Amino acid sequence: MKLSTTQRANSLEARDVAHILHPYTNAVVHEAEGPLVLAGGDGIHVIDRDGNRYIEGLSGLFCASLGFSESRLVEAAHRQMQTLPFYHSFGGRSHETAIELSERLIALAPVPMSKVFFANSGSEANDTAIKLVWYYHNAIGKPQKKKIISRQRAYHGVTVASASLTGLPYTHKAFDLPLPGILHTDCPSFYHHGLPGETVEAFATRCAESLEALILREGPDTVGAFFAEPLMASGGCIVPPPTYYAKIQAVLRKYDILLIADEVICGFGRLGTMFGTEAFGLEPDMMAMAKQLSAAYQPISALMVNEKIYAAVRDQSGAIGTFGHGFTYGGHPVATAVALETLKIYEERDIVGHVRDIAPGFQSALRALADHPLVGDVRGMGLIGALEVTSDKATKTPFDPSLGVAAHVGKRALAHGVITRAMGDMVHLCPPLIITAAQVSDLVARIGAALDDTLTWVEQGRPK
Numbered sequence: 001m002k003l004s005t006t007q008r009a010n011s012l013e014a015r016d017v018a019h020i021l022h023p024y025t026n027a028v029v030h031e032a033e034g035p036l037v038l039a040g041g042d043g044i045h046v047i048d049r050d051g052n053r054y055i056e057g058l059s060g061l062f063c064a065s066l067g068f069s070e071s072r073l074v075e076a077a078h079r080q081m082q083t084l085p086f087y088h089s090f091g092g093r094s095h096e097t098a099i100e101l102s103e104r105l106i107a108l109a110p111v112p113m114s115k116v117f118f119a120n121s122g123s124e125a126n127d128t129a130i131k132l133v134w135y136y137h138n139a140i141g142k143p144q145k146k147k148i149i150s151r152q153r154a155y156h157g158v159t160v161a162s163a164s165l166t167g168l169p170y171t172h173k174a175f176d177l178p179l180p181g182i183l184h185t186d187c188p189s190f191y192h193h194g195l196p197g198e199t200v201e202a203f204a205t206r207c208a209e210s211l212e213a214l215i216l217r218e219g220p221d222t223v224g225a226f227f228a229e230p231l232m233a234s235g236g237c238i239v240p241p242p243t244y245y246a247k248i249q250a251v252l253r254k255y256d257i258l259l260i261a262d263e264v265i266c267g268f269g270r271l272g273t274m275f276g277t278e279a280f281g282l283e284p285d286m287m288a289m290a291k292q293l294s295a296a297y298q299p300i301s302a303l304m305v306n307e308k309i310y311a312a313v314r315d316q317s318g319a320i321g322t323f324g325h326g327f328t329y330g331g332h333p334v335a336t337a338v339a340l341e342t343l344k345i346y347e348e349r350d351i352v353g354h355v356r357d358i359a360p361g362f363q364s365a366l367r368a369l370a371d372h373p374l375v376g377d378v379r380g381m382g383l384i385g386a387l388e389v390t391s392d393k394a395t396k397t398p399f400d401p402s403l404g405v406a407a408h409v410g411k412r413a414l415a416h417g418v419i420t421r422a423m424g425d426m427v428h429l430c431p432p433l434i435i436t437a438a439q440v441s442d443l444v445a446r447i448g449a450a451l452d453d454t455l456t457w458v459e460q461g462r463p464k
């Protein structure tokens with residue numbers, strides 16, 4: 001469609017560029033290229049305002065597990081809006097959907113959990129966990145045990161404290177982060193950090209030894225908690241070695257260090273288990289969850305805490321009085337109603353069983369792309385995966401970042417009707433959990449076509 005100059009100036013694209021500061025977007029590229037404006041959704045597809053349909057290969061941001069047209073979630077929100085559109089949980093106020101949701105979450109927990117704290121985003125849930133690590137250690141008379149260890153390449157959010165947990169340079173440098181007392185240990189990626197000739201098992205041992213060395217350097221009495229996303233999704237779809245968590249947890253137990261599992265992406269079926277905690281045999285003291293908790297139809301997150309943590313809050317109520325933490329919209333009735341309906345749908349449709357059925361086909365189709373000349377590694381588990389491009393498979397040499405090779409794969413995928421996310425050298429895939437086997441084949445074939453296009457583009461000297 002040919003637009004007049006006035007039409008173009010007034011277009012949604014131009015208004016977007018004029019007014020929105022976009023998260024995780026290069027401002028200069030955005031001013032030049034403008035936004036992709038989406039207008040609708042249908043199953044695993046989203047539709048732009050010109051009517052083009054795309055397979056949402058990343059479930060939005062690893063979250064729209066039930067796709068983009070689940071009417072039961074719309075009805076649940078509508079019903080709740082009509083009965084009690086808002087209430088909060090401060091000062092002991094409550095409402096039915098929050099109560100029911102908390103019961104369901106505690107029942108689903110793979111390890112004994114005592115209470116649920118509701119918030120609105122993964123970042124807020126993780127910030128709450130950090131504050132509870134500090135609160136807990138104050139309460140038990142160990143006020144010096146406050147340092148927190150996360151991992152390089154981890155993603156735990158963007159608020160001041162959760163961005164400090166995140167282990168990616170662009171979330172730190174320009175923002176004067178991380179906060180003091182938040183430390184990063186090794187990332188358990190064998191592809192990136194395994195030594196020549198080293199076995200996966202030896203690599204797992206080395207990661208645990210490195211964690212222990214960090215704890216000893218800092219002083220075990222000063223280290224309070226370790227944060228782990230079971231499979232490190234945004235950081236590069238890193239699946240830790242099979243014995244990694246057993247070794248890490250042995251170190252944590254030795255020095256009496258709390259474990260927090262960040263289930264924001266892994267939670268609710270993504271790996272073929274209800275939580276990543278089960279897939280990797282974790283025994284966390286707290287679990288943060290968001291995204292698929294409401295299939296992304298409403299912003300909501302939750303932090304489950306075990307009895308040890310809750311007991312500290314209860315025991316302090318005499319000395320301190322009120323528990324001084326909470327968000328106005330935490331446990332919002334509409335969000336909790338939608339989350340509750342989401343969990344009912346997961347159960348009725350056995351979504352975890354569906355992921356187990358579909359995942360082997362998804363993983364083997366992705367792994368077939370490992371033979372492609374541009375692909376250095378293919379990783380994944382359940383219905384999440386990533387391809388890593390390389391300029392040299394044997395030496396695993398990355399492309400010069402300024403070439404934007406993975407970003408080009410993303411652009412070509414879009415041209416082939418798939419939305420993915422390219423980050424660094426990685427192209428991520430994380431389709432809605434409702435995807436069918438036929439749709440998986442179609443999705444991966446389109447990614448293969450995008451890789452072929454990119455190879456031609458690289459070989460031709462990357463014409464604009």
Ligand code: PMP
Pocket residue numbers: 061120121122123124126155156157158229233234262263264265290
């Ligand atoms: N933890 C993990 C593992 C995540 O992937 C994310 C978001 N991608 C967050 C926390 C932060 O969640 P939010 O963007 O809702 O703050």
